[in-house]
Amino acid sequence: MENGRSQTLMTALGFDLGAAQLYSRLLPLNGWPLVVVAATLSTSEEELREVAAPLIDSGVICIGETLTVRGPTAVVAHMLERAATRAQDAHDHLLKISQSVPYVAGTAARLPATIGEEQPIDGEVIATEFTPETFERLVSTTSGEMVWLRPVVTVHPSEMRFISAIESAIRSGRRCRGIYPVAALKHSPDVLRMRIEVGEEIRILPSVATHLMVVGSTHAMFPDPLGQVEQPMVNVRQRGIVEVVTNYFEELWRRALPAAELEDLPSAERRLLLAELASGAQDEQIARRLGVSLRTVRRRVAELLEELGATSRFEAGVEAARRGWL
Template sequence: MENGRSETLMTALGFDPGAAQLYSRLLPLTGWPCAAVAATLSASEGELKEEAAPLIESGVISCGETLTVLSPTAVVAHMLERAATRAQDAHDHLLKISQSVPYVAGTAARLPTTIGEEHPIDGEVIATEFTPETFERLVSATSGDMMWLRPAVTVHPSEMRFISVIEAATKSGRRCRGIYPVAALKHSPDVLRMRVEIGEDIRILPHVATHLMVVGSTHAMFPDPLGLVEQPLVNVRQRGVVEVVTCYFEELWHRALPAAELEELPSAERRLLLVELASGAQDEQIARRLGVSLRTVRRRVAELLEELGASSRFEAGVEAARRGWL
């Protein structure tokens, strides 16, 4: 029974069925000499390590003189920590990109220290309003999927013109993805509904920290400094920078809740709350981001801990991940 749950858990965590099955076979053998484990599986130590490479690389097992296999609960905690580290690294990289603005702007300013020969980053600063016409020219001159973060959805006359460009892009086969804060569901539900109807794939997070747009593998646009203000807008075409920004978006996309699931309350509210708890947010921050009172947040956290049978928020995160809620 334990092995069945482990295999299901490992598959849910992204391991292929072969690695999940091997984990189930190795779990009861933890503490054995690796030579004995290999013999039990009718393989050499080298063949065992080669077959278990995904598990070893992820830190789920180690195979020195003896075999060490993390328990299912420890695996979830370990994978949560790895995911949090990746998200933080991507966020830190994105913040450092703002240091490149002097090069992009073509000013005489330079970074405090340099290593090797200096080269300006390919891109420019857009100091004026980012208009529908600018957006349309960008879309027509590029290919590939588009993705964006929108911390706030302001309803203004040009919104419909942006939507028409997105509709044309989706009809041509380009995928458009947007991440919005949960507050947008209250303040601009009609705009989100229109965007869904034209083919935009929308997900929701409790809080979106900055504007951001990525077009294919060629353009990344974000404000400097990062945040809610859209100007000045940095447009970067440097491949490495675009890749970093894309990784940051994908990490947020993985954590966000599909808009369609927001109709499945209270499960949607529960998941949004879990996302906030997993990020380490305090009750006051959660209340502000979800648009509810502090008293309501504390009541829901207490109910969630009781539902999961957890004695702490960390334990609740582990159990929620095991159940597939995160």
């Protein structure tokens, strides 16, 4: 029974089935000499290191003269810490990019001359409203995948033109992905449904901090300053910056929850609440991110602890991961 639980936990944390099965076999061998472990698994030490590479690289196991394997609880804590660190690093990179806006705009901000010869960043500031016409022109003159963050989803007459342009892009073979806040499930479910129907892949986070759009490897667009206001919008074509912004989006995408079944709002909210608990967020932070009252958060936390038979928030996160809820 313990093996089945470990496999469920490991696949919930993003490992493939092979790595999950290997983890369940190695767990009871924790502390054994490596030569004995290899013999027990009917393999060589070199082959064991090769097949266990995903577990080694992620820090779940350590192979030296002896085998060290983190227990399920320690694995969850370690993976959450790694994810939080990557997300923070990506966020810090994006903030640094936003500070380059004056340089993009051609203002007085410049690097110290001692660093090297100055070269202008490829891009410009779009001071006008980002209209459907602008989006349609961008779609028609570019190629590659399109991704975006939308912190606020409003029902606007122009929304259908955006959706129509997205549908045309998807029909031409381009992939479109968007990340939205959980509040959009409550306030704009019809907009999300229409986007899903035309083929947009949608995931949900408790909150989305800023507008952002990346087109292929050629355009990264975000407001200055970062936030919910869409203008002025910075359009950067500098490849290195586009790659950093893309990495930021991908980190958020990994953390976000699929929104394929928008009708199951209570389930989506519960999973987001569990993810917040597992990350160590406080009640006040959770209330802000989920758009509910502090009293509601505390009531739902108490209900979840009781449902999961957990005595602490972290234990609830571990148990939820084991059950495949996260």
